Amino acid sequence: MSAPAGIAGDVARPKRRGALGRALRNKGAIFGAVILLAMLLVALSAPLLGTVDPIRIDPTCRNRAPGVECATRDNAGQRVTVTPRMGTDSLGRDVYSRVIYGARVSLLVGISVAVVAIAIGLVLGLVSGYFRWLDAIVMRVMDGLMAIPGILLAIGLVAVWRQGLWGGVTMAVILAIVVPEIPRVVRLVRSVVLSIREEPYVEAAISVGTPTPLILIRHVLPNTIAPLIVQGTYICASAMLVEAILSFLGIGIPPQIPSWGNIMAEGRTLFRIAPHNILFPGIFLGLTVLAVNVLGDGLRDTLDPRMSKRV
Amino acid sequence: MSDPAQRFVLEIEDLAIRLPVGADRARAVAGVSLRVGQGEIVCLVGESGSGKSVIAHAVLGLLPRALVAEQGRIRLEGEDLLTATPDRLRDLRCTRMSMIFQEPMTALNPVMTCGRQIDEVLEEHTKLAPAQRRAKILEIMTQVRLPDPERLIDAYPHQLSGGQRQRIMIAMALILEPVLLIADEPTTALDVTTQAQILSLIRDLQRQKGTGVLFITHDFGVVAEIADRVAVLQHGKLVELGASAQVLRAPEHPYTKMLIASVPSMEPRHRDAIAAGAPVLRTEKLGKVYVSSGFFQAARTVRAAEDVTIAVHRGETLGIVGESGSGKSTVARCVARLIDPSSGTIHLDEDEIGSMPRGRLRRHRKRVQIVFQDPYRSLNPRRTVGASIVEGPMNYGLSREAALERARQLMATVKLDPAALDRYPHEFSGGQRQRICIARALAMEPELLIADEAVSALDVSVQAQVLDLLDQIRNSLQLAMLFITHDLRVAAQVCDRVAVMQGGRVVEYGPVAQIFGAPRHAYTRELFAAAPGRGYRFARQV
Numbered sequence: 001m002s003a004p005a006g007i008a009g010d011v012a013r014p015k016r017r018g019a020l021g022r023a024l025r026n027k028g029a030i031f032g033a034v035i036l037l038a039m040l041l042v043a044l045s046a047p048l049l050g051t052v053d054p055i056r057i058d059p060t061c062r063n064r065a066p067g068v069e070c071a072t073r074d075n076a077g078q079r080v081t082v083t084p085r086m087g088t089d090s091l092g093r094d095v096y097s098r099v100i101y102g103a104r105v106s107l108l109v110g111i112s113v114a115v116v117a118i119a120i121g122l123v124l125g126l127v128s129g130y131f132r133w134l135d136a137i138v139m140r141v142m143d144g145l146m147a148i149p150g151i152l153l154a155i156g157l158v159a160v161w162r163q164g165l166w167g168g169v170t171m172a173v174i175l176a177i178v179v180p181e182i183p184r185v186v187r188l189v190r191s192v193v194l195s196i197r198e199e200p201y202v203e204a205a206i207s208v209g210t211p212t213p214l215i216l217i218r219h220v221l222p223n224t225i226a227p228l229i230v231q232g233t234y235i236c237a238s239a240m241l242v243e244a245i246l247s248f249l250g251i252g253i254p255p256q257i258p259s260w261g262n263i264m265a266e267g268r269t270l271f272r273i274a275p276h277n278i279l280f281p282g283i284f285l286g287l288t289v290l291a292v293n294v295l296g297d298g299l300r301d302t303l304d305p306r307m308s309k310r311v
Numbered sequence: 312m313s314d315p316a317q318r319f320v321l322e323i324e325d326l327a328i329r330l331p332v333g334a335d336r337a338r339a340v341a342g343v344s345l346r347v348g349q350g351e352i353v354c355l356v357g358e359s360g361s362g363k364s365v366i367a368h369a370v371l372g373l374l375p376r377a378l379v380a381e382q383g384r385i386r387l388e389g390e391d392l393l394t395a396t397p398d399r400l401r402d403l404r405c406t407r408m409s410m411i412f413q414e415p416m417t418a419l420n421p422v423m424t425c426g427r428q429i430d431e432v433l434e435e436h437t438k439l440a441p442a443q444r445r446a447k448i449l450e451i452m453t454q455v456r457l458p459d460p461e462r463l464i465d466a467y468p469h470q471l472s473g474g475q476r477q478r479i480m481i482a483m484a485l486i487l488e489p490v491l492l493i494a495d496e497p498t499t500a501l502d503v504t505t506q507a508q509i510l511s512l513i514r515d516l517q518r519q520k521g522t523g524v525l526f527i528t529h530d531f532g533v534v535a536e537i538a539d540r541v542a543v544l545q546h547g548k549l550v551e552l553g554a555s556a557q558v559l560r561a562p563e564h565p566y567t568k569m570l571i572a573s574v575p576s577m578e579p580r581h582r583d584a585i586a587a588g589a590p591v592l593r594t595e596k597l598g599k600v601y602v603s604s605g606f607f608q609a610a611r612t613v614r615a616a617e618d619v620t621i622a623v624h625r626g627e628t629l630g631i632v633g634e635s636g637s638g639k640s641t642v643a644r645c646v647a648r649l650i651d652p653s654s655g656t657i658h659l660d661e662d663e664i665g666s667m668p669r670g671r672l673r674r675h676r677k678r679v680q681i682v683f684q685d686p687y688r689s690l691n692p693r694r695t696v697g698a699s700i701v702e703g704p705m706n707y708g709l710s711r712e713a714a715l716e717r718a719r720q721l722m723a724t725v726k727l728d729p730a731a732l733d734r735y736p737h738e739f740s741g742g743q744r745q746r747i748c749i750a751r752a753l754a755m756e757p758e759l760l761i762a763d764e765a766v767s768a769l770d771v772s773v774q775a776q777v778l779d780l781l782d783q784i785r786n787s788l789q790l791a792m793l794f795i796t797h798d799l800r801v802a803a804q805v806c807d808r809v810a811v812m813q814g815g816r817v818v819e820y821g822p823v824a825q826i827f828g829a830p831r832h833a834y835t836r837e838l839f840a841a842a843p844g845r846g847y848r849f850a851r852q853v
Contacts, residue, residue, distance in 0.1 A: 045436065201691040204690075208680070208754075209673050211706070218702075223693075
C-alpha cells in the first residue's frame, strides 16, 4: 500500500474572500452603492430636508430662477419671503421639493420592478431549465412576452387603471415595465440551469436520492444568485428610465404626483426661460441611473468574473 | 551521451520563472537546463503542476504577464529568446519554432476553414502568391496523411474528427519547416488508436525534416514510444535527464522511480476466482437510443448502446473498456438510472430497475452509487465536503449526527483527516477530492459501485493510490464494481472481467486474463496494438 495521501492540512489553502468582501474592494461598486444609498435616504426622509408641500401651487411665485427671493403668503395668509433653492415651475410649485419627493417614485419603481421581475423570472427559469418538457411551453410564452412593446403595454394598462388611487397607477406602471423584463431574466436563469444540471455534482445528488426540489434549491439555485444580482441592477436602472419616459409622455405617474419624468415633461414648454425645471430632475435621474449601472458593473466584476474576462 | 558535434536548436540554461505572490511555491521552474538537438525528440515528463507547460510557453514567449523569467537564458539556434522583442518573437514563431496544443477542439477557430487557418501562417510569414500557397497547403496536408486534402482544405474544424484536427494543427506548425517543434500533450485528448497514429506521424515528419522536438507529456507509455531523451520535472526542478531507454529501465532519482513504478502494467494482475452465485447486477439486451428533435428539425437518432448484456457478482470488478463514443459511459449512466434506457432490462438482485418509474426508483437509488471522472466538478464547490457526504444518508432518514459519524469513519477509510469535513472542495487536491467522492458513494452503503473513468483525470502516482483504495474497499466490503475506463493498463490491474465496447456494442466479453492474453475480436487486438509503450514492462508490483 502506498503512503497515505497528505491530508487536507498539507494543501496550500488559497485565500478566498467572501463575495461581499471582494465587492467592497471594487471602487465602482462602492461609488454606486454610496450614491444609491444616499438617494434612498433622501427619498425616505424627504419631509425632513427643508421641503415644502410639493403640490402646493403659488400663483405669485411662478417660474422663479433658483435662489431668487419671492414675497408671497403662506397657507395661513401671512406675508413671507421665500427663496426657492431650485426655483419654481409654471404653477409656482417648489422644484426642489418636487425633485426630492420625485426620488420616491423613481426608486420605488426601479427597485420593485427589479425585485418582481427577478422573483418571477427565477422561478420560471429554474423550472424551464430543469424540467425539459416544460421548457418548450415556458420559452414560447416568453417569446410572446418579448414581442409586446413595453410602452404600448404601459399605455393600455394605465388607461385601464386610471380611475384607481395613485397607487393603482403606480402599480400599472410597475407591471407594464416588469412584463417585458421577465423573459430576459428567465433566459438568463435558464442558461445557468442548463449548464449546472449537467454538472457531475448534480448527478451525484440525484444518485444519492436527493428529492428534485432540494436539488434545485441546494445545488442549482446558488449558482444563479450572482448573475441575477448583476442583472437586477441593470433592470433597476432601465426601469427608472422607462418610468421617466412614461411620465414624460404623460402616460405614467399622474401629474399631481411629482416624479422626475413628469417634472421634466411639464418644464419642457418653458425650457428656454426656465431651464431649471428640466436641469435638476435630469441631474438626479442621470446620477441615480449612473450609480446603479456602475454598481452593477462593479458587482459583475466581483461576483461573476466569467462575464468580464478579457474585456 | 549525445554526439558532441550535434547542433542544438534549443538551449535552456539555468532557467527560473517566478510565480506571483500567494502561489503554492515561489518559482514555477528553477534552475532548469535542457538542450534539444537537431532531429532529436526530448520528452519533458512530470505530473500536473510540475511546470512543464510553463517552460514551453516561456520558449515561445507566451508566458502570462504574471509569470516573469528572472534568471537564465533560452536560446533558439544561439539567439536569446528571453531578451528578444515581441516583434522578433512573432517573426520566429511558426518560422523557426512552432507549438501544437493539447486540445484540438479549441485550438482551431471554428468559423474558419482549415485551409484558411493554415493559409494565415503563410500569409503572415511568406510572400507567396495565393495559388502557390494553396499548393503548399495541399502538400503539407498530404504529408500529415489527411485523407482527400482537396476536400478537407475547405472543411470547417467541426466537420473533422479529433485526430484529423490534430493533424491540421501539426500541418500548421510544420508548414514553414521550423527547427523546433513544441508539442504540449498533443495526444492526451485523443483515443488510443488515434494517439498511436499521431505519434508515428510526429516521429516520421520529425525524422524527415530534422526538426528538434520538445514533447511534453505525463504518460510514460508515450515516452517509451517516442522519446530519444527524457527530462523528468518535479515541482519545477529537473530531477533526471538521460537517454530514454536508460531512464525508463534504470531510473536513478527516487521520484522517477516512483513515477515509473506507478504506471500500471499491461500484465493482468492475478486474482482469485470469484465464487459464482446470483449476480448483483445483470443487464439484458440493454439499449439506449437518443432521438434529437426540435420544433423545426428532422429527428436524428443515435444508438449510444445496443444489446448490452453484462453481469457483475459480489466482490467482482467488471471493466468496460472502449474509446470515446463507444457507449461505455452510456451503459454506466443507464445502470445508475441517471438516464433512462430505451430497451432491455437492468436487474439489481431480483428487482428490475431499468423500466421502473422515477417515483418508485428512489428506494433503489442508494443501492447503486457512482464516482465520476472529473474530481473538480463532482463536488458542489459551495458546500463543505461533510455536507456533500451526509446529504445522501440524510435523504434516507439518518439523523445528522449519525450521518456525520458515518462520514467521519469513511474519511478514515479513504485515508483523509476526519477533521477536514467542514472544509470546502477547493482546499483539496484532485486525488483527495476523488477520495471524498468515493466516501460519498460509500456513505450510501451501496451494493454496486460504478467508477466512470474515476482515475482518468489523476496523475499517475495519485492514480495508483486511488486504484489501491478502490481495490481495498471492494475486497473489504465485498462490493460489486463496474469500472469504466479507456485505459487498458488500468483495466488490467483492477478488473476480474472485461467487456470491450465499440460503437455501442460489446464486441468481446470475458475474464481479464483471457482478453489480455488472447484477444479474439479484431477491434480488441487493434486496441492492444495501439496501447503506447506496450513493449516496456514498467515495474509495478503490488
